[in-house]
Amino acid sequence: MKTSNDTSPAINFSCPACGLLCDDVALVSTSPVRIQNGCTKSITFFEQAYSNEYDNIASASLFGKATDLNTAIKAATKILRGSKQPLFSGLGTEVTGMRSVMHLAEKTGATLDHMHSEGAILNTLTLQNGGWQNTTLTEVKNRATLILAIGTDIVSSHPRFFEKLVWNADSMFDKTSPEIIYLGVPKENTQAGISPSGTQPLVVEAEIAKLPEIMNALQALMNSKNPLHKKPSTDQVGGVSIASLLNILEKLKAAQYAVVVWAAGNFKYAHAELTIQSITQLIVKINKTSRIAGLPLNAGDGDLSVNNTSTWLSGFPTRNRFTHGKAEYDAYYFSSAEQLKSCDALLWISTFNAHLPPATGVPTIVIGHPNMQFEREPDVFIPVCIPGIDHLGAMARMDNVVSLPLKKVRESTLPTLSYVITQIKDSLT
């Protein structure tokens, strides 16, 4: 049984529940467990983490039957030893865990893909196709005079964004609160954009699926000779009037420091990387004369930490593979969806949350959150520590620049992901 280490009343820690990695959060670990400065996501995260504290002793299992750790590690080793083309997916972990995963992948010739890569890969493709001009959270907090949110309300994925970075009373250069513009966000989801003094955001409603044409039109309007300028301003592109688009553009150009926010995972249509590219190209164009920068939102579960670690260790971001010790990269072919068609073993990792593996007929090893409840029991399940609660670590924040240390706030009897992975690696001949 795990017990909370409750000697001190409140412990500060970095919250891994979303990409903001808020480190002003404190855990009051005496029963009942409470968190200070928590948000909806962090509360869920902690409830999950603490839910099996006393009533449910998570145990390793083989096809749902409880077993001891060593037997489970042996069974996992056997599966990987017999595999010619394993897929390591999920990858819900932080830097320390990912380091060990990389070493096992190198040894087993595994393909690596993160559970949220369908969105994240759109940003990677944009970066690899044209690059971008981006900013980070402290710059937003102190400098932003305008925030344009495209296709995201921001707070569903990053709940304290406005509280911490937008409606802050203190800022370094005595700026006023930023003007907020939502583009392609339903009006009912824009409450967070109302300033504490009641200033309403500008909401330009549009279907997300129309964003490709809307973004193209915004870019086109940057060119004063573009024929779009000659059309009546009431004409619409993607359901938005040209007048509205011109208004957005003028505000972006006039702002002292504009920030454009998007969430790649929300663009659920084919070749959505081209929409992101339109956003980044617009930023590049405006930056020729005034200051503006982008800020992509991440999806979570250690996506950026995993990508960064993979990149420095193998030279490639995820959706990579090791063949005879050499890394390869393919943004399409090395996706989980593609690999599930041909892999002969699946290692699914999800340590922050109890995300379940995809349905597959191949032998499946699951290493992850002790709360996992399977519809179909995997060949091997090994519950492990939760990073930032049960063990130390390091994690990249959503801006992909700042990284924070993860703390250990309680003692756990469960092993860490690194321990399990290293045991498997060392058992492979």
Next chain:
Amino acid sequence: MITQLKNGRIYDPKHGKNGLIQDIYIRNGRIIHKPAANERISQTFDLTGKVVMAGAIDMHSHIGGGKVNIARMMLPEFQERKSYTEPEAHICTPGCTHNATPSTTDAGFRYIEMGYTAAFEPAMLPINARQAHLEMGDTPMIDKGGYAMLGSDDYFLRMLAAKKDQKAINDYVAWTMHASQAIGIKVVNPGGISAFKFNQRKLDLDENHSYYNISPREILKSLSRAVYDLGIAKPLHVHCNNLGAAGNFETTLNTMGASEGLPMHLTHIQFHSYGTEGDKKFSSAAAQISEALNKHKHITADVGQILFGQTVTASGDSMIQHLNSKHANPKKSVIMDIECDAGCGVVPFKYKDQNYVNALQWAIGLEIFLSSEDPWRIFLTTDHPNGAPFTSYPHLIRLLMDKSFRNETFAKLNLDAQSMSNLASLDREYSLYEIAIMTRAGAAKLIGLNDRGHLGEGSGADITVYTDQPDREAMFSKPDFVFKDGELVVIDGKVVKVTWGTTHTAKPAFDISVEKDLKDYFDKYHTMQLDNFKISDDEISSDGRGSIVVHEHKSATQ
């Protein structure tokens, strides 16, 4: 256990040994005095005829931190291993994978295979230092360390604008060294990275930052004073204003005076040595720069040589990199404003021998090398990966040591560039002794690594053994043996044992009350807690591989 290296030709400039035939003894990772006759020697290497130097030290190489990782992510095509045909002026070496953005593993291996045993990341943003150390922690074989970047961080600029006294600034600088686990302080385009965030596009040495109303000269004066007062061995590492701009040599000459006689190191000075003469309004000012370098004894410099081929430029200088992004090849780039602390710009670049500017840049770097009189004050770098990948060092050494090879290469370059360079008239050939100064003894002295870069008793046994060959590129590409901390880790240019090296730091004393203001500042303006900004020793050493060495600093003068 004692290891004997017998009969080698020793090049150890710190002790004035210029090809002296001598034995070296190693015990517990250190070089020791000749043991007594009754002590048992476990292992002897007969190095008769071989050239023996300390392990080489790269004092400026972008090996860790966000910029490099952005470059890796943006440029997966760089990782492909192609075999190129080798034109004379190309950057190939036998071990070269043509990879300007090696993984951390590859970086460690390629360095040690060339006999380099340490490399220093010169642009560690304090806010990104954790990632820099994580990456360096995953870099095997070599020792590492970083210079913390200041001078466009708002905390410092606010102090300077508020005319805080030098002691307060010194405390902040020392605190930053501790917090970021650094061994030196760097300033990049002083004030310019911040000014770019205020939409300034250019900042001259004596031009004011539009918000703070302070000039780069004031920043340099304050930071060079802080580094000196604190007794940090490594002089302030300066990436001057106006990098890459035609006519920037005047900024560089003027910058030499900004520290008012205190030590300063001007980095990748080749990129700051451009005149405006000729039809193309771009010319070599290497003569003026070298003359000034020779005269100003308080100034040291590394060259930042360019070599032809594909690479990527990764810099903290977001202002200049934004300007350069129009030259990106392939056409993509990343520019970032970072945390009211710094910035970065990553722009891929292809230097071409038939391009006038690139050919002249190549010549300018070599002109500076050959016209600088004191090898203790000039250092061999390509500003990896900005001028060329570090794997091209053996090629660069051959260019310096072999005049006919150099002139043959020069004769194939863009003709207009040839007519604008006096390179062919420079007869100098660097000696092995001078190479050992530039790449070993001088670099160790500059950074303050007292027990590295030489072969004296008590020194760490980082030792490289070469076969003397007329083809210096072949010689320096593939050492016979490399010992790291006394362990044999490379035989015939191939790694035989994996080790992890240490992290070198310096931690000058400071008044802890500096944290009171900093805590208020972090709570008000930052998006992380002060305590998490600081990198603990455990974060570097708790994995059982990493370790930290804290170097003594010079005695403080205040």
